[in-house]
Amino acid sequence: MSEFKTVGRIKPYMKNGLKDVGASSMCAFVYSALAMLIPYFAGRAIDVISTDGFSVNRMLAENISIMLVLIVMSSIAQAVLFRLNARASYDMVFELRNAAYSKIGRLPMKYLDMSQTGYVQSMLISDCETVGDGMILFLNQFVSGIVSIVFTLGIMLFISWRIALFVLIFTPVSFIVSYLIAQGSFKSFKKQADIRSRQTSFLSEMTTNFRECYSYGITGNKCTEFDELNRQFRKTSTKAVFLSSVSNPTTRFVNALIYAGVVFTGAASCIAGGLTVGALSSLLAYANQFMKPFNDLSSVYTELSDSVACLDRIVDFLDSAEEEQDIDEPVQEDSDLSSGNVSIEFRDVSFSYVPGKPVLKHISFTVNPNETFAIVGPTGCGKTTLINVLMRFYDLDSGDILINGISIRRMSRNRLRHYIGIVTQDTWFEDGRIIDNLKFGRPEAADDVAVAGAVRTGADSFIRRLPSKYMENLDSDREDISEGQKQLLSITRAIVSDPSVMILDEATSSVDLVTEIKISKAVRELLNGRTGIIIAHRLSTIVDCDKIVVLKDGAVSEIGSHGELIQKGGFYSKLYESYTC
Amino acid sequence: MKTTLKYFRNYRVQSVLSPVFKLSEACFELTVPIIVARIIDTGINAGNSDYIAKHVVILGLFAVTGYISAILAQYFAAYSACGISSDIRAELFRKVEDLSVTDYEKLGASGIITSLTSDVNQISSGINLFLRLLLRSPFIVIGATVMAFTVSPTLALIFVVTVAALSIIVALNMKRAVPLYSKTRTGLDRLVSAAHNGLAGVRVIRSYNRSEDDAKHFRDESESLCGNQINAAFLSGWLNPITFAVVNLAICALIYSGAINVSSGSLTQGQVVALYNYMSQILIELIKLANLIVSVSRAIACADRVESILAIEPERHSDAKTLDSAKAAHSVSFRDVSFTYQGNSESSLSNISFDIAEGERFGIIGSTGSGKSTVASLIAGLYHADSGMIAIDGVPVDGISRKSITGCVGYSFQKTRIFSGSIGDNISLGRSNINVCDIDDAVRMSCTDDVIRGKSEGLGYKVESNGSGLSGGQKQRIGIARAVAGRPGILILDDSTSALDSVTEHRLLGNLLNSGYKPTVIVISQKIGTVSICDRIVLMDDGRIDCIGTHEQLLRESEKYRYLCSLQKRSEVPDV
Numbered sequence A: 001m002s003e004f005k006t007v008g009r010i011k012p013y014m015k016n017g018l019k020d021v022g023a024s025s026m027c028a029f030v031y032s033a034l035a036m037l038i039p040y041f042a043g044r045a046i047d048v049i050s051t052d053g054f055s056v057n058r059m060l061a062e063n064i065s066i067m068l069v070l071i072v073m074s075s076i077a078q079a080v081l082f083r084l085n086a087r088a089s090y091d092m093v094f095e096l097r098n099a100a101y102s103k104i105g106r107l108p109m110k111y112l113d114m115s116q117t118g119y120v121q122s123m124l125i126s127d128c129e130t131v132g133d134g135m136i137l138f139l140n141q142f143v144s145g146i147v148s149i150v151f152t153l154g155i156m157l158f159i160s161w162r163i164a165l166f167v168l169i170f171t172p173v174s175f176i177v178s179y180l181i182a183q184g185s186f187k188s189f190k191k192q193a194d195i196r197s198r199q200t201s202f203l204s205e206m207t208t209n210f211r212e213c214y215s216y217g218i219t220g221n222k223c224t225e226f227d228e229l230n231r232q233f234r235k236t237s238t239k240a241v242f243l244s245s246v247s248n249p250t251t252r253f254v255n256a257l258i259y260a261g262v263v264f265t266g267a268a269s270c271i272a273g274g275l276t277v278g279a280l281s282s283l284l285a286y287a288n289q290f291m292k293p294f295n296d297l298s299s300v301y302t303e304l305s306d307s308v309a310c311l312d313r314i315v316d317f318l319d320s321a322e323e324e325q326d327i328d329e330p331v332q333e334d335s336d337l338s339s340g341n342v343s344i345e346f347r348d349v350s351f352s353y354v355p356g357k358p359v360l361k362h363i364s365f366t367v368n369p370n371e372t373f374a375i376v377g378p379t380g381c382g383k384t385t386l387i388n389v390l391m392r393f394y395d396l397d398s399g400d401i402l403i404n405g406i407s408i409r410r411m412s413r414n415r416l417r418h419y420i421g422i423v424t425q426d427t428w429f430e431d432g433r434i435i436d437n438l439k440f441g442r443p444e445a446a447d448d449v450a451v452a453g454a455v456r457t458g459a460d461s462f463i464r465r466l467p468s469k470y471m472e473n474l475d476s477d478r479e480d481i482s483e484g485q486k487q488l489l490s491i492t493r494a495i496v497s498d499p500s501v502m503i504l505d506e507a508t509s510s511v512d513l514v515t516e517i518k519i520s521k522a523v524r525e526l527l528n529g530r531t532g533i534i535i536a537h538r539l540s541t542i543v544d545c546d547k548i549v550v551l552k553d554g555a556v557s558e559i560g561s562h563g564e565l566i567q568k569g570g571f572y573s574k575l576y577e578s579y580t581c
Numbered sequence B: 001m002k003t004t005l006k007y008f009r010n011y012r013v014q015s016v017l018s019p020v021f022k023l024s025e026a027c028f029e030l031t032v033p034i035i036v037a038r039i040i041d042t043g044i045n046a047g048n049s050d051y052i053a054k055h056v057v058i059l060g061l062f063a064v065t066g067y068i069s070a071i072l073a074q075y076f077a078a079y080s081a082c083g084i085s086s087d088i089r090a091e092l093f094r095k096v097e098d099l100s101v102t103d104y105e106k107l108g109a110s111g112i113i114t115s116l117t118s119d120v121n122q123i124s125s126g127i128n129l130f131l132r133l134l135l136r137s138p139f140i141v142i143g144a145t146v147m148a149f150t151v152s153p154t155l156a157l158i159f160v161v162t163v164a165a166l167s168i169i170v171a172l173n174m175k176r177a178v179p180l181y182s183k184t185r186t187g188l189d190r191l192v193s194a195a196h197n198g199l200a201g202v203r204v205i206r207s208y209n210r211s212e213d214d215a216k217h218f219r220d221e222s223e224s225l226c227g228n229q230i231n232a233a234f235l236s237g238w239l240n241p242i243t244f245a246v247v248n249l250a251i252c253a254l255i256y257s258g259a260i261n262v263s264s265g266s267l268t269q270g271q272v273v274a275l276y277n278y279m280s281q282i283l284i285e286l287i288k289l290a291n292l293i294v295s296v297s298r299a300i301a302c303a304d305r306v307e308s309i310l311a312i313e314p315e316r317h318s319d320a321k322t323l324d325s326a327k328a329a330h331s332v333s334f335r336d337v338s339f340t341y342q343g344n345s346e347s348s349l350s351n352i353s354f355d356i357a358e359g360e361r362f363g364i365i366g367s368t369g370s371g372k373s374t375v376a377s378l379i380a381g382l383y384h385a386d387s388g389m390i391a392i393d394g395v396p397v398d399g400i401s402r403k404s405i406t407g408c409v410g411y412s413f414q415k416t417r418i419f420s421g422s423i424g425d426n427i428s429l430g431r432s433n434i435n436v437c438d439i440d441d442a443v444r445m446s447c448t449d450d451v452i453r454g455k456s457e458g459l460g461y462k463v464e465s466n467g468s469g470l471s472g473g474q475k476q477r478i479g480i481a482r483a484v485a486g487r488p489g490i491l492i493l494d495d496s497t498s499a500l501d502s503v504t505e506h507r508l509l510g511n512l513l514n515s516g517y518k519p520t521v522i523v524i525s526q527k528i529g530t531v532s533i534c535d536r537i538v539l540m541d542d543g544r545i546d547c548i549g550t551h552e553q554l555l556r557e558s559e560k561y562r563y564l565c566s567l568q569k570r571s572e573v574p575d576v
Helices: A002-008 A017-049 A056-104 A109-114 A117-159 A161-206 A212-215 A219-272 A276-319 A385-389 A413-419 A434-438 A448-459 A459-461 A483-497 A513-527 A562-568 A570-581 B002-046 B051-097 B101-107 B109-136 B135-153 B153-202 B203-206 B211-238 B239-263 B268-311 B372-379 B402-408 B423-428 B438-447 B448-452 B474-487 B502-514 B550-555 B559-568
Strands: A344-354 A355-366 A372-376 A398-403 A420-423 A501-505 A529-536 A547-552 A555-560 B332-339 B349-356 B361-366 B388-393 B407-413 B490-494 B520-525 B536-541 B546-550
Touching: A002 A276, A017 A056, A017 A117, A017 A276, A017 B239, A017 B268, A056 A117, A056 A276, A056 B109, A056 B153, A056 B211, A056 B239, A109 A513, A109 B203, A117 A161, A117 A276, A117 B109, A117 B153, A117 B550, A161 A212, A161 A276, A161 B051, A161 B109, A161 B268, A212 A219, A212 B101, A219 A276, A219 B002, A219 B051, A219 B109, A276 A501, A276 B002, A276 B268, A344 A385, A355 A372, A355 A385, A355 A398, A355 A483, A355 A547, A355 A555, A372 A385, A372 B109, A385 A501, A413 A420, A413 B203, A420 A483, A434 A448, A434 A483, A448 A459, A448 A483, A448 A513, A459 A483, A459 B536, A483 A513, A483 A555, A513 B559, A547 A570, A555 A562, A555 A570, B002 B051, B002 B109, B002 B135, B002 B268, B002 B388, B051 B109, B051 B268, B101 B109, B109 B135, B109 B153, B109 B268, B135 B153, B135 B268, B153 B203, B153 B268, B203 B211, B211 B474, B332 B372, B349 B372, B349 B388, B372 B388, B372 B490, B372 B520, B402 B407, B407 B474, B423 B438, B423 B474, B438 B448, B438 B474, B438 B502, B448 B474, B474 B490, B474 B502, B502 B520, B536 B550, B536 B559, B546 B559, B550 B559
Parallel strands: A372 A529, A372 A547, A420 A501, A501 A529, B361 B520, B361 B536, B407 B490, B490 B520
Antiparallel strands: A344 A355, A344 A398, A547 A555, B332 B349, B332 B388, B536 B546
């Protein structure tokens, strides 16, 4: 049963949990053992009632006192066991969830770019929740159930072995029935989890793109799409829920038949004189008690199929292939990257996102230390892809990129990215205060450094107009902060992180000319003494660069300074001309 | 909770049938102790085997009918629970889609997602359990108590006291449990938000080597949720043991009093056994009820959250007017309009007034944060002005129906959001009034044809909502195609060409202006070059209008404008 293998994968996430489970198992043992003795003593008390006489009361009192003690102790044991199980389960879910989230950081960018947003989210939230609920259910019932079964069987055998055997033979039938039902409902639950994931993706997208939906009035269409998803979910869950709920009545039915059998054989024994009425009533109570845990266990087993289906998905995710391991070779003195004398060489770089559709074709050029290069070209020609491979978000198909002569493949990604600061077109911020966001690249920096950076870029003025100023909570979707202002914050963040290499990918596209000039000054100061790569459309930004690389269709078509390229009379100069004409 | 109950209406039949069948199953079960008592008193004590055999067969038959009832009950319960929660989910989705932008921002994306997925699922489980145990457990408890009265009225009082005591305990427990569960739901919201944000920012997080910190942030939220869940579970964890203890104590009392009654001759041993059996049955059902209460408490907390969303007032659409969508272009006027974003202390727009004539090409320029996009948002009806009036074709925007505005105003956002699907889908967005020709025209006009040429699947090229595989400029062009495809009478380009190179931008604007499609165009840009093609330009500064007029007029009258031009001229190197 592959389900057991899946369940076994929980173990690494149960560090303290195993102790809790051990303790709760002992409590469950105590609880079941004591609870089960209660009907026994009740039966003895009832037997005492049949005879009259003064001495009866003392025996009766004895039995009842024993019952009282058993009741108190077993209740306490049960309370403790529930607490331990809750803690063990929620702690396990906590660890599992975190493991899944940390996994995201190790997955290749390709996986994340290709997957539906809702898939990971649904798994982190809903699937983990279902696994936790299943675990609590299981723990609360399983050990006490097993103990119950064993002890009850023992007592029944003690009272009347013939009848006990009768019960023992037929009761496992209910377990087999519930196993079969569980197999059927497992498939339905898996399907349900898949649809739930698609639903989450859809909803995620709708809420993120809410303004688009609102302004284009497509909410009606979205409702229709959602209705379809909803309908599918309803169909699958009705089936799954129904199937899993069928096992309980089925096992109860089997139990009822067995009970009737016990009544028959027990009554016959009573008539024949082999059994007292009190013993029969005890036996009946125990027969119920014996079958009850089978009943509970089998319905738990089927409801567990939902949890196991979800766990399957989580385990698949945790098993996904990770990014190639980093090799981190020690750096020699003379090529210390932090001094700011960094050269970047692109050597015959080729790359394709999809095999057979190359985006970068044999790119070669070198940015010398302290030089600033500009990369220009029509949109979609591969400029951002160049950055993707430089930052090792994606690995090259062939060729190499060398930083100060060291291949980027021979240093850890962390170290590579530590030395390169990047500002992209899309702005994203962590859910936190502005000041923390500005220090995102260098969290150990003092607040003043961040504020100084904001003053240099001009972000300071609009930050001070916000209600909480630097303590204002930022999130990427805020509408009252314009795109341009967000980009200012993004640039400030990069400046504060003080990198050796600065890459600006269309960093000022949303910013107005006045602000851009202010930033350009700051950026120029920043690039002084650093190596830089700028991707931009505005010639004002790139004309001062040391060299301009023109990319066309993924290959380098021209390279040189502004003056040189104009003189050459190639593609670049034609673009320049076409504007001025 | 109350609003949720109204969804039962469509499932009246099934919601009634389920408990009824459960009830009939319970009835059959309740007769078992009586039959056993008869077997003991009449069959065993009189040695009558036939009597015993007959009654055992009756037990068997009752078991079969009970089973069939139970299966039917489970089916109807599953059908109702899944159906009702499905209806709630659909209604909730419609409500979310009908929200105003301000209300949406107040609720937050993660709250909406959690409600639509997790909360509704909890409601479903709650309803399912509720229907299955609604009539059965209380019926067995009450039924057993009634049966006990028929056996011995005095001893039956013990039953009544027990049930009453437990009801009080359960009520107290629920009162404290529901708020705790609400807390866990809020914690879940925050977790969804943290996950969503972390996934969206993967690139930036990795670039700044903050993956571990991001995971730690998630861990902290996760830990907080875990703590709340454990607290809630600890509280609920008392219910079961207390129920167990109370009922068993009642059994002790029962046996003791029964003994006294038997010794005084007012009760037989068989009757004591019957009473004991009834109490044992009650024990089982009350424990089930206790577990039911726990699940229902969770479901109630979720239902409350769902209801608070459903209770949000929809936008007022009373006597909504419509614009003449046959018109090629519309006029826009702003009269003394002021607007402040919710929660902000400073206003984004202060006393703005201007007119845009039909078919005019109107440019808006200004520094970052001067209020340009806010003007566009107000025209498109995304937000409502705090004071003053905005009118399209003389009709106040607030009084125009959503349908009419969305048909007449095409807003190309600065940051184009991509929907998962094909490029063609992203342009049409499923709008029924857009056919293939419209898409082709839009593609040509917006220079998206370059984008498509590069992809072998053309318009069918599939993209995910994170938009990877498309560069910024490509996304912007798709955004413009999207706006243009519907041939709206007002076209707003909010810095929609910022990621495009000058040649493409030039071509795009040329396409728009020279086509047969002649709407009112509002161009918002940072670049003088872009707005100078407009008939008139307004220069905005800090939420106010600095100057308005033609390019030449502004050059003459506005120092700020001249300064901007000089900046552009200085760096006046064209874009590449």
